[in-house]
Amino acid sequence: xxxxxxxxxxxxxxxxxxxxxxxxxxxxxxxxxxxxxxxxxxxxxxxxxxxxxxxxxxxxxxxxxxxxxxxxxxxxxxxxxxxxxxxxxxxxxxxxxxxxxxxxxxxxxxxxxxxxxxxxxxxxxxxxxxxxxxxxxxxxxxxxxxxxxxxxxxxxxxxxxxxxxxxxxxxxxxxxxxxxxxxxxxxxxxxxxxxxxxxxxxxxxxxxxxxxxxxxxxxxxxxxxxxxxxxxxxxxx
Numbered sequence: 001x002x003x004x005x006x007x008x009x010x011x012x013x014x015x016x017x018x019x020x021x022x023x024x025x026x027x028x029x030x031x032x033x034x035x036x037x038x039x040x041x042x043x044x045x046x047x048x049x050x051x052x053x054x055x056x057x058x059x060x061x062x063x064x065x066x067x068x069x070x071x072x073x074x075x076x077x078x079x080x081x082x083x084x085x086x087x088x089x090x091x092x093x094x095x096x097x098x099x100x101x102x103x104x105x106x107x108x109x110x111x112x113x114x115x116x117x118x119x120x121x122x123x124x125x126x127x128x129x130x131x132x133x134x135x136x137x138x139x140x141x142x143x144x145x146x147x148x149x150x151x152x153x154x155x156x157x158x159x160x161x162x163x164x165x166x167x168x169x170x171x172x173x174x175x176x177x178x179x180x181x182x183x184x185x186x187x188x189x190x191x192x193x194x195x196x197x198x199x200x201x202x203x204x205x206x207x208x209x210x211x212x213x214x215x216x217x218x219x220x221x222x223x224x225x226x227x228x229x230x231x232x233x234x235x236x237x
Contacts, residue, residue, distance in 0.1 A: 031116040035092060038117040042085040049201050050078070050191060054086045056208020061181065062091055065211065066145045069173055071224070072183040073162045073235070074151035076192035078199055079185055080118065083149055086206045094145040098123050098136065100155075121148070133171065140176035148172075152220070160189030161237045162228065170217040180220065182209030184228050184235075207231055 046052035061068070072079060080097045087095060101122035105111045114120035121139070123132045139146055150172070152165030173180050184207040192199035209227050212220065228235045 031119075034116040035119075036089075039089045039092070042081060046082065046085045046204075050082075050199065051203045052082060052085060053203065053205045054208065055205060058087050058091070058208065061208075061211070062088075062147075065179060065181070066094075067140060067143075067176075067178050068147045068181045068211070069140075069169060069178050070147055070149045070181045070183055071152050071165075071169055071220075072149070072185055073157070073188070073228070074153050074155070075157040075160050075185070075189035076194065076199070077156075078188050078192045078204065079151065079156075080149060082185065082188070082204055082206060083183060084118070087147075091147070092119070094143075095119060095147050095149070096121050096139065097149040098151070101132075133168070136172055137175055140172060140178050148178075156194045157189065158194050159237075160193070162225070162235050165217060165221050165224070167217045170215060170220055173214040173220075174216070177214050179214065180212045182212065182224055182227055183207065184209065184231055186232060 070083065072083060080099070084092070084095065084097070097118050097120045099105070099114055099118065099120035099122060101124045103110070105114055105120075105122050114122075121132075121136060123136075136148065140148065150169050152169040153163050154166045154168075157163060169180065172178065186205040186207065187203060190200070191202050191204060210223075212223055215223070225236060
């Protein structure tokens with residue numbers, strides 16, 4: 001069934017969509033409470049267990065760019081939460097994370113956590129009707145403020161190296177005229193490599209890079225690679 005984004009169809013909405021601002025009819029106090037608790041947990045975790053260092057300033061970016069697509073390399077389950085932990089909590093109501101529906105919305109517990117703690121947007125990787133694309137572009141067009149975290153590689157890197165980005169990020173950016181913020185996570189694959197059950201303690205560095213205007217995937221790939229190689233010459237193997 002296709003969802004009409006101009007008409008909530010509230011009663012029929014599946015649980016994994018009800019938290020999104022296109023559909024929510026009121027301030028969700030449950031979400032707010034769990035986000036506060038989740039923020040406290042992240043603060044403790046990324047201070048004492050994983051030492052997160054942020055090289056950049058999100059405050060200046062937030063004032064200048066009400067809408068941004070934040071893109072990063074993707075090599076572990078730490079990636080989305082570490083980016084969220086690096087961004088001041090007062091900006092979280094405008095922060096959304098694209099997340100694989102078949103994993104992060106696979107059961108009631110994950111659905112609740114993804115919706116109320118992460119503010120996740122479900123992305124169906126097998127969707128051939130373009131509903132996930134329509135949902136993201138609608139959010140980017142209609143919301144006054146939105147920072148959307150995307151992992152353009154599409155899946156976690158098995159070898160820790162950065163692989164070519166898929167075209168989705170350029171499609172979202174160009175169709176909504178949303179600029180792109182480059183982020184690079186250094187050390188994520190070592191702390192929680194694909195296949196490991198739990199992250200290891202250690203240091204994680206989040207590099208905040210330049211903002212690129214809406215561009216083609218070829219330009220995004222080229223400019224991102226050029227920037228990352230100034231930080232880690234071995235990031236692409």
